[in-house]
Amino acid sequence: MSYKVKICLDAGHVGSKYNQSPVVKSYYESAMVWSLHLKLKAALEARGFEVITTRATIDTSMGVYDRGAASKGCDVFLSLHSNACGTESVDYPVIYRAHDNLNGADTIALKIAKKIGELMGTKQAGRRATRKNSSGGEYYGVLRGARAVGTPLYLLIEHSFHTNTAAAKWLSEDANLEKLAQTEAELLADYCGVTASTEGKTAIMGEARATAQQMALFSRSKNGSPKLTACSLEELAELFLEEGKAEGVRGDVAFSQSLHETGYFKFGGIVQPGQNNYGGIGALNGNRAGQAASFPDPRIGVRAQIQHLKAYASTEALVKECVDPRFSLVARGAAPYVEWLGAADNPSGKGWAVPGKGYGGKVVSLLGQILAQEVPQPPQMPEAGDGVPQWQKDALDKLVGAGVITAPDYWRSRLSDGVTVGEVMAIVASTIQES
Known part of the structure; x- marks a missing residue:
């Protein structure tokens, strides 16, 4: 200890x-x-x-x-x-x-x-x-x-x-x-000589673990009518994964942050739905409705949020052209973990949210719920021969070995089929030896 x-x-x-x-x-x-x-x-x-x-x-x-x-x-x-x-x-x-x-x-x-x-x-x-x-x-x-x-x-x-x-x-x-x-x-x-423990912290950089389907299903379970003006919820989830992968940022983390920032895409605060701003970029305390960053389409809005997260989480250069209007204002690498996105929880005192006590923890909680989201599985078609009792398969093999069945492949393919009286008589007749 x-x-x-x-x-x-x-x-x-x-x-x-x-x-x-x-x-x-x-x-x-x-x-x-x-x-x-x-x-x-x-x-x-x-x-x-x-x-x-x-x-x-x-x-x-x-x-x-x-x-x-x-x-x-x-x-x-x-x-x-x-x-x-x-x-x-x-x-x-x-x-x-x-x-x-x-x-x-x-x-x-x-x-x-x-x-x-x-x-x-x-x-x-x-x-x-x-x-x-x-x-x-x-x-x-x-x-x-x-x-x-x-x-x-x-x-x-x-x-x-x-x-x-x-x-x-x-x-x-x-x-x-x-x-x-x-x-x-x-x-x-x-x-x-005290350094903050990083044990159990959630890294912002890395590969996403949630699927777009999990992200969309969980969001819709909380808000059946998301106020998205230029794309579907499923399309938006895919954008987060695509843009996140391009910059090495976990797209599922960014999507979870968006759920927190927008109230499951209900909006209603400073940022308005048509601004394609899912992370509250530029929405400062005291601003009036609409007084925040706006982006021309959902992809650019997602890209800006991904880039802003990368600014906090890493000192690496951007892969794509910068579209985040506040990228240069961030102390690069100050918050490599989601739990440190709130300035009050960050050892450096810097963060996406100010003072932001508990901000990162709320995002992590949403991420955990997304990862726990069950996705309905389509019904599986049984493979050929499935459902045939083993004793019937054993019987076929015994008849083949005794020379009663001379076309095993034909009969094996029909084990689950009905047979005619004539077919049964033919099989039985083949067992009678003529004197």
Whole structure:
């Protein structure tokens, strides 16, 4: 059984309205770090970490020392914050690490701090710091608690200053917190040598396992009237297999994705049936109906989706001319597995769907149901001689051996036929020896 690196995450303050920004009144440090620590938890777990948190809810009260001590048995403790000071222009991110650089904490602390600064666009570069109390130990109670229980790496991360207008506004955006979570998770994964497990994952590249008939039958079982304007369901399934084979992409995976994106070809969302767009390409959150990519015919629409999947799953060049309008926007090879198509489930934080938690799992589930689809078999015509009891065949062989039957091939072909009285009399007569 492989060992999992265990991390304890601490959202720095209790309650939803603690430490209000004096310059951006809608910002509260406690609300920001609560949201960030949940996103970071998901990002770390997607990369293979085991993650615990110090508190069950945002309103759970817990002493600072006890929060640090909650990391007992963990490899890493992180307490998340934003800083404050009396000077509005100060904006550098800072990470407090062990005062004696225990286990070389300085390296990862500085790396994370600088990256946060780059991501937030702060004017002052990220830095690391230490702070001791009058007894010479850690000043911050959470760090003191973590050290007391023997946690090897403990850090207090100040995500810039919420007394800075630009920083407080940036930290108020949910999408920016997602960026922070993915970036910090990636740096920690690299530092701890953690790689996401690919065991049991479904590769996007490869040969399809489902047949076009299975794909069409399953889809029709969920929607008997697919809104396809330029081809039949069976023809569309064949197109997915043909275009997928050309680029080395599993066409059954792409078809399964289309079922999820279109609701079994019911559409009804941003993409309209006549756009021949079966993967939601260009259908971004907030777009109005029809505001997505359109393709001249079903084949080109399928080809674009196959190419977009290949962009995520592989770094290989396209075989056919690119028709995917968003191909160049993809981080090539970022999602080789279906389960990683949702950014929230992807170790790199990138994906077809954003945030897309559980997106790939839903596609895999549909693929499994397609593969389990039974296809009616046509009735089989019995071969010549089938249905003839073995004792009749044995009787024929005995009569041939006794010289009673002299034309075995003729009679063997007629074993299942009726015979006339005259034929029976002839066979019996042949057994009578004349004196």
